[in-house]
Amino acid sequence: MRKLISLQLNELNFNYIQKYVADGHLPEFKKLFSTHGFVPTKSEDIHELANPWIQWPTVHSGLDYEEHGVFRLGDILKTNQELIYEVLERNGLTVAAICPFNAANNTERAAFFVPDPWTRTPFSGPKSLKLLYNAVCQAANEYANRRISPRSMVLLVFGALGNFQGTSVSHYLRQMLNYYGKNKVWYRALICDRLLGDAFITQWKRFQPDFSTLFLNGGAHLQHHYLFSSKNYAGPRTNPEWHVPQGEDPLLDILCVYDTIIGELAHLAGKYDIRLLIMTALSQAPHERVTYYYRLKNQGAFLDRIGIDYVSTYRLMTEDFVITFQDEASARRAHRILESVCSFDCEPIFYKETGDSPIRTQATIPNLFHIENRGSDLYLQLRPVNQVVSPSMKVRSGDVIMEDFDALVDLAQFKNTHHVGEGYLSDNTFDPHNLPSEIPLKNVFNIILNHFGISRLAMKETGGSQLHKEAIT
Secondary structure, eight states, X not given: OOEEEEEEETTOOHHHHHHHHHTTOOHHHHHHHHHHOOEEEEXXXXXXXXXXXXXXXXXXXXXXXXXXXXXSTTGGGGSOOOOHHHHHHHTTOXXXXXXXXXXXXXXXXXXXXXXXXXXXXXXXXXXHHHHHHHHHHHHHHTTTSSSOOHHHHHHHHHHHTTTOOGGGHHHHHHHHIIIIISOOTXXXXXXXXXXXXXXXXXXXXXXXXXXXXXXXXXXXXXXXXHGGGSTTOOSSOOOOTTTSXXXXXXXXXXXXXXXXXXXXXXXXXXHHTEEEEEEOSOEEEEOXXXXXXXXXXXXXXXHHHTTOOOSEEEEOSSSEEEEEOSSHHHHHHHHHHHHTOEETTOOOOBOOOOOSSSOOOOOOOOBSEEEEEOSSEEEEEEOOBSSOOOTTOOEEETTEEESOHHHHEEEEEEOOEEEESEEEEEETTOOTTSOOSOEETTHHHHHHHHHTTOOHHHHHHTOOOHHHXXXXX
16 A cells, blocks of 8 residues: 655745745755645634644544644643544554654554654654654753753754764754854754654654654744745845844745755655655744744743742743643642732733734733633743833732843744644645645545545444544544
């Protein structure tokens, strides 16, 4: 049976890629688009649901948000949803994944399953991949810093040893020179995604699984941070010089990495007769007003400072983190304390975003955090701001006054884009002259099942959640 690889390029905008192709860049994307074309995918229209931690579970499960109910990164672990990996495995197929976004590893014999850095689910695979996984997790946790720490770089080097391709050495040397020698901080995303691409191809050749996925997030990250620096952005916004030097184009830099990976996967597909799906799930649109996101440098130290007793805390992607407690009563007590944390002079420095239209009404509430009580744990976000946090900003919680708040946070993002529900799908079985106008995102699940000849009846007979049975009937 023909094997299938899904390359998941999170939130990339194919319309920007087409402009770069027209300018003479990205030859592999050009070949892909001219030979097979691409189709828009459609997910929920509601702004709050157009998020990758919601829509990639839709891809993995074949269920839309109303059916799978996963709203936050990591919340897939609180469900019993059966994902594509388990479904295929139960039907006798071998599966593998690197960084599937917001996906639980419930496989029993995956060739390899490397979780994304934010979802606390088991790792499966060889030791060399585990080293790389640990390194990528460490680097992801440090992304709000201006540099990857020496320790993380050492971990990345050791993790790469059993996974990189010899042909990539020159790529790494150039990327390291730009990162350290020319202070192009966005090159850490290029290095990490290049390593993940190498690891996937190396391990795929070793195990040759029937179905496998590679998820890369660096492009989404750089679009969010640097789209205004793209020569193909035609809007009025610009990035500050301190954020990215004039004349640099970080988006093109990472698209060149992806172009190389697509070429390597296309070569692999030709050699082994592989079906190759390339998809984005979502895309991004320019964010046309000034918004800064900050994250606490050490959320545990901050919680200790304001007197919150907790069991554990862990970061998610940007400004958000989770605090776990012994019981619901402890979580409620902590919630009350956190609700009182505000700017010292009670000015509404932090505002609540209600959408992504250019016109907003700034909230008059002064508290710093958006808080969701989820029983025995709390989900928190530092609210975005419309100005740089100044050294004079003071924060208080009851009688505790912090005059050094700017030293407690890192700038996580100067927002260039927001999410939109349209994504893209390209398939090396597509005829570019005979394409549908769009594909519902949840249907990608059935496209994969159909490829392997798994019928709806067979799906019912082999089990799965009731929602799965209803969704494919």
